[in-house]
Amino acid sequence: RIDGARLLERLRSLGELGALPGGGVCRLAFSEEDAWGRERVIGWMKALGLEVSMDAMGNVFGLRPGREPGPPVMTGSHIDTVRTGGLYDGTLGVLAGLEVVETLNEAGMTTQRPLCVAFFSNEEGSRFAPDMMGSLVYVGGMALEEALATKGIDGERVADCMQAVGACGEQAVGRPDVHAFVELHIEQGPVLEESGITIGAVERVQGISWTELTFTGVSNHAGTTPMRMRRDAGHAAMATGAFVRELVTRIGGDQVGTVGALALSPNLVNVVPNCATLTVDLRNTDNDQLTRAERELGEFIDALAEREGIQVESRQLARFDPVPFDPAMVDRVESCASALGHSVMRMPSGAGHDAQMLARVCPTSMIFVPSVNGISHNIEEFTESADLEAGANVLLQVMLDLSR
Amino acid sequence: RIDGARLLERLRSLGELGALPGGGVCRLAFSEEDAWGRERVIGWMKALGLEVSMDAMGNVFGLRPGREPGPPVMTGSHIDTVRTGGLYDGTLGVLAGLEVVETLNEAGMTTQRPLCVAFFSNEEGSRFAPDMMGSLVYVGGMALEEALATKGIDGERVADCMQAVGACGEQAVGRPDVHAFVELHIEQGPVLEESGITIGAVERVQGISWTELTFTGVSNHAGTTPMRMRRDAGHAAMATGAFVRELVTRIGGDQVGTVGALALSPNLVNVVPNCATLTVDLRNTDNDQLTRAERELGEFIDALAEREGIQVESRQLARFDPVPFDPAMVDRVESCASALGHSVMRMPSGAGHDAQMLARVCPTSMIFVPSVNGISHNIEEFTESADLEAGANVLLQVMLDLSR
């Protein structure tokens, strides 16, 4: 059994880095705060005797050799956060991995296969799109050069920021050899809590579509310009936001849609905006419905631009099909959780995760624990200690199982 | 007759200060660029022999004594701009005033009444609301202390910025003694151009209503949060933007409405915004219709907040009733323009102007000249040289008329 208090202490300690005055943390990918976090976790890895390596995308791996060589059983997640994030999103999976290692160290146990605890760069994607960039590059799903050239919401380039925080490793990317991957993560949604269940055995991740839209119109005077003569880029952005809600409601089912970022220019009370940029995040477990949502959005935008006399530029920031996890791996999570006496349900993931990228190269699944009030990407994000501990014990059990 | 080339040269020269790379200018009120502009215009005033004074609100007055003492015939406008402004908005009225003075100086003419050329602080209002703040304080319509305590869109206080740019004058505000006021300004709208007419005799200014709305919801994960559980402050802002267009279209007539500024927090692609701030600029020549628009907006916001489970805070940034100008003054503008052989029409103003504040204390009117394509608050703002000259000559004529 893992040591719950030790896990909590590491979560608390990592939560100090980038801590926000009102609670929660800000460790945007490749920021100074992220660098502090990377350093602390690497320090812990070394203290636990893990062989630490870093790849060219800044992904970090702590290897615990097995009795036999060969591809490791891997776990891990990420330590970057959104701008106003909580203490558990990502970090739980990484620190529970370390807790598994420390538990085995204390028991003097060596597994047959090697074990590996990883943290992947820029999982959140909110500074640099796409999300899961580190694990995507790791599995060969995106060229390293393309990732390095990506510009963030602050205009900075991934390559420059990685350099600045010392995240440019030696190890090659693109052809990993992993026996199996399992990731522990908070659910970030309300399903487990509403069902009163402790463990989620994650069957699949829903499809993700991120689009950045830039509208260009003509700035003009808010008082003197008749409505018929306006080419109002801001109005186009807001009409798109209203449409996203209408579209998502009409499609129904699992469909969700969010306009999370929006900026107007020149952004003044009495000037009709000449430029507006916004992001649209659409998700569905059903890829056909997701594609339909994207198509309808595109049609709406084109008609809107035509009607309003403005230009529109559409840039895809991320597009991932729904990812099914390996059924045997899902079964394994379910049976390990049951064997430990925890209530468990099979469920999809609403969020994107590094596990969905690892699923391209090895049998993969995830372990979810409940989020209080279903809140995440919020400084109030919280999971009960008992649930954190339960999740870490299921992770230990699944890894032991896989490493035989 | 005024010297058109000299007027153009001063417009060009002032346009150098705060010039933007792509054309146009940025001289936001009480910014460093505004300070440069203030200094240059004060220099010109002194070179023309005007007695320069500055009041406690930073309004600057250049007095040309008459044969008799007493309240002056005043002209003027402003030299601050929006963030991406043109070269004519405001500056024309100030520099044409100087041109009137220089023309009289050259002719060796002394008028019976004193003349005064003024520029008023922070007319645009886009950094610090309300608009026309300087002239409003000058006429006693807003307490000096309230104006000084106003915080701008960048969080800076008027008093601190005025101090920094040396705009704190000695002269008291609130009880000006002015014989009459006439302001030359570009129309900033399409009416004169579409009518093929050179001079507008401005009969009234439409009512202005500025509201800042702040929505507070709950940030959450864009992928995991079911639509039914969202308290999306960003959606509320965008729905309000869409409503403003619908409302304005439904009211029709002169009603215009603009959401010029909008900001989301934390403003990230995959986070449901917990906070959104936006401005609504509503205008109408008919105060009843403007009041109706405000009421309907308020009702919409309340219902929206209730439905979406979010809080809303509403702050009035500016509210001015429509202002009628003195009929005899409007007649005078019309007859002077005709006497000089220009085509002229009576018309309302869509923009707010310092003249509407001066109208509280003395007979007032305005002279409009055409804006090419009706564009203003845009770096492309342009008025033909012949029209600038025509306007300045009408100003000269009206001032001579008034100063007898």
Ligand SMILES: NC(=O)NCCC(=O)O
């Ligand atoms: N787990 C998580 O919050 N991932 C961020 C990527 C996303 O789903 O938007």
Ligand SMILES: NC(=O)NCCC(=O)O
């Ligand atoms: N003339 C002018 O652009 N004034 C700014 C105030 C406003 O009308 O918004």
